[in-house]
Amino acid sequence: MSMVDPDGFARLAGAFLGTRENANTRAAYARDLAALAEALGVPAPPADSQSFGVEDDPRARAAAGQLAALPLGWWQRWRDGLPGRVSTRRRRVAATRAFCRWWSRALALENPVRDLRPPVAAAEGGQEAIGREVVALSAAAVRSMCEAAAGPGPLGARTSALVEVLYGCGLRASEAAGLDLSACHLDDPSDPFLLVSGKGGRRRAVAVPREALASLTAYLRVGRPELRSRDRRPRPDQARHRDADAVFLSARGRRLGRAAVWQIVTEVADRAGLRTDGARVFPHALRHSCGTHLIQSGVDIRYVQAHLGHASPVTTEIYTHVTAAHLREDFDRAHPRSRR
DSSP states (O other): OOSSOHHHHHHHHHHHHHTOOSHHHHHHHHHHHHHHHHHHTSOOOOTTOOOOOGGGOHHHHHHHHHHHTSOHHHHHHHHHTOOSOHHHHHHHHHHHHHHHHHHHHHTTOOOTTTTOOOOOOSSGGGOOOHHHHOOOOOHHHHHHHHHHHOOSHHHHHHHHHHHHHHHHSOOOHHHHHTOBGGGEEOSOTTSOEEEEEOGGGOEEEEEOOHHHHHHHHHIIIIIHHHHHTTOOSOOTTHHHHOGGGBSSBOTTSSBOOHHHHHHHHHHHHHHTTOSTTSOOOOHHHHHHHHHHHHHHTTOOHHHHHHHHTOSSHHHHTHHHHHHHHHHHHHHHHHOTTTOO
């Protein structure tokens, strides 16, 4: 039996998702709210569900009142029973807190999760092992991936440019997929940069390192025009995809999606032999590697924050912890009083 009115919850969640402009953000919130919906015994809200005017919707208000009436103990038991890694559980709780904060303000109701704290890992010190939070490749592994990405023809040029840009510019998969030709400012060899649209609609200028610049320029000069010519039947929803302005194209000459970026990076990692021992390699691992290697090289953390587009320096500080963990491992291997 459901604990809240299913239709009212769907309207409430749909209105909340409608406040998120980015489609990827809406999809992420919908996935996280699905864990709450399951516990409440109601259907999960679809990412494309958008309803408006909940202030005057009696069903939505009733569902919000039922949520507000749930005691803090229920929310704590729900939090503690969430499956998955601690980072996933924290994200689920953060999404639920944002959802409840939104409707409590919109409907002038009590926020039932105001005092709900994020889950804590069972590891010592209440922190999950840093290696599970951040997958950072070694410089040699990144080199192997860049070499494995290079291939013949326009698709080889595209894959090489994609891997180089993901690592060199520290882009998210969605940022690479959404990159436009109009955002590439590569004419000045002394200051090439990309204008990247990141999370929350924030735009940032990202410097393009030498190897990424060479691969991207070669692809744009030769590979991309050939790929674009293969799109002989433009899609009816061009206003959304904007294939003609996309930097990274598929074999059919259309803009790559985020899932396609993941697949390409995974295939390159397989060719480089990086996943034979169960290692996890995905686009964000290249972004993590970019931040980690910059910190290891002594780059100021504020520059790394701007380069990666982090809203807070606290997010960037995780790369300093990764670096410290690597240094400790090297120390333990090298120091006479640490070697086993």
